[in-house]
Amino acid sequence: MASKLTGTVALVTGASSGIGAATARWLAEDGASVALVARRKDRLDTLAAEIEQAGGTALAIAADITDRLQAEAAVQQVIERYGRLDTLVNNAGLMLLGPVEGADADEWDRMIAVNVQGLLYTTRAALPHLLKAADDSPRRVADIVNVGSYAGRVASRGFGVYNATKFGVHAFTESLRQEVTQRHVRVGVVEPGAVDSELGSHNKPEVRGEIIDPFYDGTEVLAPEDIADGVAYMVTRPRHAAVGELWIMPTEQA
Numbered sequence: 001m002a003s004k005l006t007g008t009v010a011l012v013t014g015a016s017s018g019i020g021a022a023t024a025r026w027l028a029e030d031g032a033s034v035a036l037v038a039r040r041k042d043r044l045d046t047l048a049a050e051i052e053q054a055g056g057t058a059l060a061i062a063a064d065i066t067d068r069l070q071a072e073a074a075v076q077q078v079i080e081r082y083g084r085l086d087t088l089v090n091n092a093g094l095m096l097l098g099p100v101e102g103a104d105a106d107e108w109d110r111m112i113a114v115n116v117q118g119l120l121y122t123t124r125a126a127l128p129h130l131l132k133a134a135d136d137s138p139r140r141v142a143d144i145v146n147v148g149s150y151a152g153r154v155a156s157r158g159f160g161v162y163n164a165t166k167f168g169v170h171a172f173t174e175s176l177r178q179e180v181t182q183r184h185v186r187v188g189v190v191e192p193g194a195v196d197s198e199l200g201s202h203n204k205p206e207v208r209g210e211i212i213d214p215f216y217d218g219t220e221v222l223a224p225e226d227i228a229d230g231v232a233y234m235v236t237r238p239r240h241a242a243v244g245e246l247w248i249m250p251t252e253q254a
């Protein structure tokens with residue numbers, strides 16, 4: 001029996017580690033050809049080789065999606081290689097925490113660029129191809145999955161600007177869903193709680209010591225594969241079923 005995604009093409013941003021890498025592996029195991037997009041080409045090459053050795057198909061594309069032209073070029077490379085695009089997973093993200101008072105505005109700019117602008121640029125470039133796939137592919141459906149966060153549902157002290165970006169991702173997801181769902185492009189958001197990834201490692205030592213490390217030291221958090229499993233569930237539903245929102249939390253996280 002053919003895998004659920006055989007013959008389809010998926011693009012995953014932020015694919016060099018964590019949730020992105022796990023999702024790429026999962027989709028490849030389900031039969032999709034996977035385009036891996038991130039800035040760290042060496043990691044992408046390693047992951048692509050791993051997928052290929054396991055019998056899958058992968059394309060490594062080094063790109064900074066906060067640059068609109070690079071985001072557009074990444075999508076175009078996928079089309080030139082495979083001739084189609086069926087699934088977009090907007091996973092690239094940055095979490096820099098801390099109080100608003102005395103905050104580093106450059107950190108705000110970086111988060112907004114990755115979490116919001118990069119997602120918008122990639123979605124804009126991919127959408128015409130996804131609409132075409134939904135219209136004329138054998139499955140007659142296409143998918144956009146945006147990786148949001150529990151921080152897009154609940155605001156917390158010290159998370160202010162990160163909260164703002166993830167609330168924005170959730171709002172954009174729902175607006176776009178309403179635009180294209182009747183054309184069978186399903187748009188959904190997966191909302192992870194705490195995940196064992198490098199997301200928190202980019203914070204300043206004082207932020208890690210006060211906010212991040214104490215929580216992780218006392219909580220059994222999710223694995224990236226837990227989120228990849230959720231993404232795969234969303235994009236493998238039958239054509240008539242759409243998962244608009246999937247909230248996945250560690251059992252111990254209140």
